[in-house]
Amino acid sequence: MGLANVPTPVPKLISIRALITAVATLVLCLPAKAHHSFAGFEMDKSATIAGTVKDFQWVNPHCWIQLLVPGASGAPMEWSIEMSAPSGLVRRGWKPKTLKPGDRIVVVIHPLRDGRPGGSFVSATLADGTELGGSPTGDTSPQPKQ
Amino acid sequence: MATRIVQTLRPNALTIFLLALPLSFLTFPMAASAQATANSPDRLKAFSQLPDWTGIWRSRGAALLETEGPVQIFKAGNRDHPPYNSEWEAAYQTNLVRAEHQGDLSYPNPLVDSHTVYCAAGMPRLVATPFDYEFIITPEKTWIVVEKETRHIYTDGRKFPPEDELWGTLLGRSIGHWEGQTLVIETISVKTGLWGDTTPVMFSDQARFTERIRQTASDTLENQITVTDPVAFTKPWSFVKHYVRLRDARAWVSEPETCGGPEDRNPIVNGRVTVTLPGAK
Secondary structure, three states, rough: OOHHOOOOOOEEEEHHHHHHHHHHHHOOOOOOOOOOOOEOOOOOOOEEEEEEHHHHHHHOOOOEEEEEOOOOOOEEEEEEEOOOHHHHHHHOOOOOOOOOOOEEEEEEEEOOOOOEEEEEEEEEEEEOOOOOOOOOOOOOOOOOOO | OOHEEEEEEEEHHHHHHHHHHHHHHHHHHHHHHHOOOOHHHHHHHHHOOOOOOOOEEEEEOOOOOOOEEEOOOOOOOOOOOOEOOOOHHHHHHHHHHHOOOOOOOOOOOOOOOOOHOOOOOOOOHHHOOOOEEEEEEEOOEEEEEEEEEEEEEEEOOOOOOOOOHOEEEEEEEEEEEEOOOEEEEEEEOOOOOOOOOOOOOOOOOOOEEEEEEEEEEOOEEEEEEEEEEEOOOOOEEEEEEEEEOOOOOOOOOOOOOOOOOOOOOOOOOOEEOOOOOOOOO
């Protein structure tokens, strides 16, 4: 599956604010990766997907969001979204239980090159409108709130 | 109970020894405390002249070069890189291509990021990671703790070990000295083949890293870095890194990033970095 086959986002869940945040995040993107290469992801492309959290894996070396996204047939497809390490996400406002199964979220990712349903995390908009960054390849400078 | 035992035992040498034994453990800490060496006035004075860099610091960006703006990872020619001689420049350009294929099962000779291989940044990459930085400063030594990787910088006036006692390591050997409030660090004996950051910027085992770290604002540190490498460079290579202190003075350092455990979904398989998708259909 290539970028062209990325499931169509759910329009009503994507706010203009979220898109502006995503674009700003991409513009500010600097290579800051953690323990492994992100060559497997299309770092110069992005996709926005909306779905329901199946699992939030708060683990080393990298955290993962397992997201159920409606596929072309309407059946949910499970996407794996790779984030950075817990120690880095904490500095960006994340907590181990920020996401719970069943949460509806919108996520911007760099998709996998090989077309499988996965991507590298860029940013997320939670159901309550909270926007969180923490890209493993993004700027990790301290945020103003810290 | 103890009194009863004493009354029923004959006061021979063994019982005296057995009774005295726990007492000796009780009194040992007091004796040791009494013998503790107090800081000399000279050492206290030396401490008072050192800067206070307590707290948690974060690198401004996590690439060696901060001012280059957005870059494409692994793309040749789109970023500044060391002034390599022709041999190392050719290798660098080749490695950029190999690095771009490090997850490609069909590519014959990919180059996997050394951070993935060692699960450690090493030098000089440790000056620019997305992790927490802490500075533990004493007159004789400074520790730069970057979560699980710790740099040991001796400021007690020692010289580097003799050459026959050196071998290439991830962090090399570091000595330093203070020029006023500036910490000057010299590092040698770093293992060759380590990536400088997200690109395969590499150095020979003869590289020497000179850092000058000073506080430029209340919550900002500047690190001026110059690398000399008589094997790989045509001239020295310099760049500047900055670190910003977290405003939350009571922030915790979290568990460091670890790799290779059962929760690591990016194992190296057949020399390629893989991505495990348990949810893939």
